[in-house]
Amino acid sequence: MIPVAERIIVALDVPDAPTAWQWVQRLPQVRFWKVGLELFVAAGPGLVKDLKAQGLRVFLDLKLHDIPNTVAGACRRVTHLGADLLTVHAAGGTAMLRAAADACAREAEHLGIPAPAVLAVTLLTSLDETVLKDELLIEQSPTDYVAHLAGLALAGGVPGIVCSPHEAEAVRARLGDKLLIVTPGIRPAGAEVADQRRTCTPLQAIRAGADYLVVGRPVLAAPDPAAAFAAIVEEIAL
Numbered sequence: 001m002i003p004v005a006e007r008i009i010v011a012l013d014v015p016d017a018p019t020a021w022q023w024v025q026r027l028p029q030v031r032f033w034k035v036g037l038e039l040f041v042a043a044g045p046g047l048v049k050d051l052k053a054q055g056l057r058v059f060l061d062l063k064l065h066d067i068p069n070t071v072a073g074a075c076r077r078v079t080h081l082g083a084d085l086l087t088v089h090a091a092g093g094t095a096m097l098r099a100a101a102d103a104c105a106r107e108a109e110h111l112g113i114p115a116p117a118v119l120a121v122t123l124l125t126s127l128d129e130t131v132l133k134d135e136l137l138i139e140q141s142p143t144d145y146v147a148h149l150a151g152l153a154l155a156g157g158v159p160g161i162v163c164s165p166h167e168a169e170a171v172r173a174r175l176g177d178k179l180l181i182v183t184p185g186i187r188p189a190g191a192e193v194a195d196q197r198r199t200c201t202p203l204q205a206i207r208a209g210a211d212y213l214v215v216g217r218p219v220l221a222a223p224d225p226a227a228a229f230a231a232i233v234e235e236i237a238l
């Protein structure tokens, strides 16, 4: 069983390393942080190593999506940083997913350290059925499409996926416990939805079968971030 507080990954969507460290110091109760594109571009890979050196868990959200050889190279370099989780896009296909998982596993074995768990991002939580149909020309429902991509993740040998809580239940029903499920798009009751489209409350996400929740603005942009985090812990501990 994952300890309750560790099931909440807080997205450090901030512009630079000093701001990131301010948050880490301000919220010592957060044990799992996500470093995404904005912060990684600003602060560089050293930040991931430094967070790990503080005993924190790190989700490196780079959403890699390229030809297998290129993704494998990036995965080898990420493995040196010691991140716990790493994202790639499921839409890269099974060959790319397999290249990512194999590259992390081989490099980690070579270094004698744990490999990052590769997560395949399915359908971004900022997209809805209309965009799927009208822009991406995908006729399936988000649930069926995500379940299909989760199948690719399994076929490609990656240990987990990122999806909205709305699809977590269907993925669990079809694939059981074979994949780790990480769900962003978390909005506690009353929180602003902003650019997210497929959202759920923390408790709904856990009940749907999510292993980890990714939460950004509902904590960092809250009037009292520590209280907002505590409220989520309390909600899912019920």
Ligand SMILES: O=C(O)c1cc(=O)[nH]c(=O)n1[C@@H]1O[C@H](COP(=O)(O)O)[C@@H](O)[C@H]1O
Pocket: 011, 013, 034, 036, 061, 087, 121, 123, 124, 125, 126, 162, 163, 184, 185, 186, 196, 214, 215, 216, 217, 218
């Ligand atoms: O891979 C992700 O973490 C991710 C996938 C996805 O489909 N949707 C999504 O919102 N995310 C990330 O989850 C975080 C959500 O932030 P908030 O909307 O502020 O809670 C952001 O850092 C996103 O980059």
